[in-house]
Amino acid sequence: MAWYDEDSWATAAFAPKGSTIAITFLLAVLLPILLHQFIYRKATPTTLPCFLLIGPSGAGKTAFLTLTERKAVAQTHTSTAPSAIEVLLPEDHTPQSSHYRSPGDPAYERSRRFLLNDTPGHGKLRHFATTQLANPTNVRGIIFVLDAATVAEEAGLNETAEYLHDVLLALQKRYTGATTSKGPKEIPVLIAANKMDLFTALPPHLVTQQLEKAISEVRKSRAKGLKDSGAALSGEEEGLDEEREWLGEGGEGSFEFGQMEEVGTSVTVHGGHVIRGDGADVRSWYEWIASHL
Ligand SMILES: Nc1nc2c(ncn2[C@@H]2O[C@H](COP(=O)(O)OP(=O)(O)OP(=O)(O)O)[C@@H](O)[C@H]2O)c(=O)[nH]1
Ligand SMILES: [Mg+2]
Structure with missing residues (x-):
């Protein structure tokens, strides 16, 4: 037919x-x-942008989360499980993506929403944070909270630097291991130097300096460990350099946060405090969140 x-x-x-x-x-x-x-x-993403709170135990991650959620600080305890909470950017900050929107626009309100994902900082519970880092879908940025009074002492500084080193290394691996030519989306890091209200707290520029110095040390000792074990296994030292297992430019000399730009990670340090009698001062942290929202 x-x-x-x-x-x-x-x-x-x-x-x-x-x-x-x-x-x-x-x-x-x-x-x-x-x-x-x-x-x-397609046009309206159903998942919210997420900011990951990472840092050693007692730094004030949960305190910052409660402050953002309830606009007031509450008593916190050592966290044992991660928790993600949907929060709103405070009114006096404008998300970067909404600079040209009027405040009445429903899209403006929507753009102020984000998820804050709190992770436990205890050494035994860091796998919650590291699994999130291994596959950071939707993670817009990482907020590494640290106690600026603790990093004034050797032990606290070393613990913080080691954790930060591992976080940055995970981000670097994600970048260098990417299979697309464009590279994965950038994940910026904010180092939130908390507890600035304490008398013993280091000011932000000293926190930066001390951390860079301590991370250089961590890197040096890790590289040495790698080389030693590699040499013991294969009897030679070549070939290990190519794996780029260490942070920054080849792992030589001193580490600077600027070196992370090369692997798609900008690192910013801002001081602040979540708790004090006359209120919190975390404006610069919110400002940073707003600039990446
Ligand atoms: N002085 C001062 N104390 C703070 C500040 N922020 C938090 N703290 C205190 O630090 C302690 C630890 O805070 P948390 O928020 O529970 O710490 P965390 O980072 O969640 O710790 P983990 O859950 O163990 O990973 C609490 O007793 C807070 O009251 C601050 O800005 N200044
Ligand atoms: Mg906590």
Whole structure:
């Protein structure tokens, strides 16, 4: 049967038949609805941008989370499990993506929402944070909270630097291990130097200096460990350099946070305090969040 025959499908499609009219009607009604749903899904992401709170135990991560959520500080305890809470950026900060939106725009309100993901800082519970780092979908940025009074002492500084080193190394590995030519999306890091209200706290520029110095040490000792074990295994030292297992430019000399730019990670240090009698001062942290929202 040819297509131009009297009872072929082509003739039926143009004939005033009941079934033809019904199919055309359904198509006309359903197509815009389906199209709308498809485009709407694509245009409005259903998942919120997420900021990961990482840092050693007792740094004030949960305190910052409660402050952001309730606008007031509450008594916190050592966290044993991660928790993600949907929060709103405080009113006096404007998200970067909404600079040209008017405050009445519903999209403006939506752009101020984000998830804060608190992780436990205890040494035995860091796998919660590291698994998130291994596959950071939706992670817009990482907030590394540290206690600026603790890093004034050798032991505290070393513990903090080791953790920070591991976080930065995970980000570097993610970047260098990417298979696409464009590289993965950048994940910036904010080092939130907390507890600035304490008399013994180091000011932010000293926190930066001390951390860079301590991370250089961590890197040196890790590289040495790697080389030693590599040499013991294979009897030679070559080949290990190519794996780029250490942080920054080849692991030589001193480490600077600026070296992380090369692997798509900008590191910023801002001081602040979540708790004090006359209120908190975490403006610069919110400012940073706003600039990446
Ligand atoms: N003086 C001072 N104390 C603070 C500040 N922020 C938090 N603290 C205190 O530090 C302690 C630890 O805070 P948390 O928020 O529970 O610490 P965390 O980082 O969540 O620790 P883990 O859950 O163990 O990883 C609490 O007793 C807080 O009251 C601050 O800005 N200044
Ligand atoms: Mg906590």
